[in-house]
Amino acid sequence: MISFGMTEEQELVRDGMREFAADAIRPIARECDENSAIPDEFLQGIWELGLTSTQIPEQYGGGGEDRSPVTNAILLEELAHGDATLAVAALAPSAFANAVVDQGSEEQKQKYLPLFGGEKFHVGSLAVLEPRPVADAMLPRTVAEPKGGDGFVLSGVKSFVAFGDRASHFIVVARTGENVEAFVVARDASGLTISEPELNMGLKGLTTVSLELERVEVAAADRLGGEAGCDVRRLLDSSRAALCAVQVGVARAVLEYCVPYAKDRVAFDEPISKKQSIAFRLSDMHIEIEAMRLLSWKTASLLEQGIDATKAAQLARGYVAEKGLWIADNGIQVLGGHGFIREHPVEMWFRNARTLGVLEGTIGL
């Protein structure tokens, strides 16, 4: 039955996260961007909200609540309305944990999930992107060759791996002959070189690294899903939907900043909000934000119901990335020269939207 109604619980989550984002995220966003660092207290604080652990089954040390990608999309939008960097940081551990919950073998669940049930911030990361032109997540250059007898040998380069400075494990997407698979690689695996933090345009507070895999050996049991393997598309669908939700939050932040600014800023004897070129631009932002949110909900909802979400995720991702960037870009324009100055957040939101638009992996629903 087609319905656009949130459950009561989702409304509570939305309201709670909105408040949290306003109180605890927005105020420190600029500082994290300028310092290219997120304070440990923030990560620990958000960890204690249990965003990652509550949806891990009880038998693996989690809260045992149903996984709801829709609820996650709703909460991500709210966190990202505070700040995209901190929203991505908050949900990054879930990307790894959810991948294991959804697609891990029994052995992998027992081994990795309890790491996320503890009291201290813990993170594992997805390594999907590769540093080359027209990189396509489903056509990775990183390869996993079967090792004589048992296991695989991984070689290649991955980039934009979130929290590479502290992740205990990485889920690395690689090609095995015709197939694309994912492998769990421990941080201390021999042959794995973790780079210094990358220097990126946006999401600057988030430490990302490149991984160089030089004949890294993993056991057969380290293939995500074990013998059965996994569906990398599903990993990507989930990450695309999550990135969409973040973009919606950023776009809303832009619009909500521009509205009072335009009403206040006077040029040629009247507020610029009374000029249609400005007013209609903001209307378009509103129109697109509604559309972006619904596309991201639809993907999340299909994922939630176990229905193939690949098409929805692709449509949503392309649309949301494009419009999200358009909104952030025009946010600068509405503020004119002031939009270019770091005293206002719109230039940061533009850099973040630009960055989000090219990511794959990183987070998931």
Add this chain to the structure above:
Amino acid sequence: MIDFTLTENDKKALARTRAEALICRKHARYYDENEAELPPEVLPETEEFEKNAEDIPAPQPGDTPGPVMMALHSIGQTWGDYSVRLRRGDGGLGNAALRAAGTPEQQEKWGGLTLAMAITEPGCGSDPSMVSTTAVLAEGSDEWVINGEKIFVTTGLRADGAVIWATIDKSAGRAGIKSFLVEKGTPGFEVSQKEKKLGIRADDTTAYVFSDCRIPRENLLGLDETIPKKSSGGFRGVMKTFNMTRPLVAALGLGLAEAALDFTREQLEDAGIEIQYGSGLGGLTAAAEKFVRLEALYEASELTTLQCVWLAGQGKPNNMESSVCKAHAGSAVRTITQGCIEILGALGISRQHLLEKWARDCRITDIYEGTGEIQRLIIARGLFDYTRADLK
């Protein structure tokens, strides 16, 4: 719960509409090329179809709510053809106005008629407060005397009558504008020929002239003859009709866009270009990449439309949403159909296929029921908390 799936019942009902729409599609080209003719009230294939078609299942609890289904049926219908219907008689825009503004007795009395809606005049379109058609109570009688001219009246020929906007006091501005029901055959009510148009040519779009046309006093919808001071109360009431008609207009455009996408996909596949999902840019040809973008635009538009009617069904405010979906669809269907033509080139502009017709037909979506600009105006007022005087 947020959910985008259809139940089996929903699917059956929609499949029937689409089967019907495909029959209408067979006649689409004919009525496009022979504009002066009106499609018949009942198509020749109707009986055969109705005999063989499965019964429409009665909606069950748990099925998709009525207003959402209504929008999906509208999409399904224009996916076949915009104006050719298997069987006519589903009323006109004026019927929606009667339901919104008429008293129960008025609804009872005229509900069975097909009613056009006549607001637009030669000198007034986007700004309906400039309506200059007048309604004056004739002294010593219980009749309104109507004078003025209306243009671009959809269903103007077929309709049994029309809901028209006229002012009872020009000096009162918008507050003086009221809706009246005028039945065909009333002396002084003259109907002109079908307009010649870019698209939706099977539709009968006409002009009405009222010269000392006398109608009973009770033909004022809502029967409220007072002119509200300061507020534009009554006017706003009539404008509310649009909160339901705008998403439906969006839906009508979307059906055409969907038909264009389906046709384009088939043609691409015949040419060996498969549309695959899940890859990034690396895995797609330029044509496929463009096509996928158009599909995304469609999906976005459909979702905003369905959300708007869903809200209406829940009795929740949907003023902003109705402008959002109308504005979105108005521009999306243009981009989609024109984009499909660009992908298919000569096939796209050939009158042997319907794509060029769909591109012409759907061009109306961004014009009637408030142009895209007017929708943006309404949205901007909402965002800034502005009145009409603040932003126009």
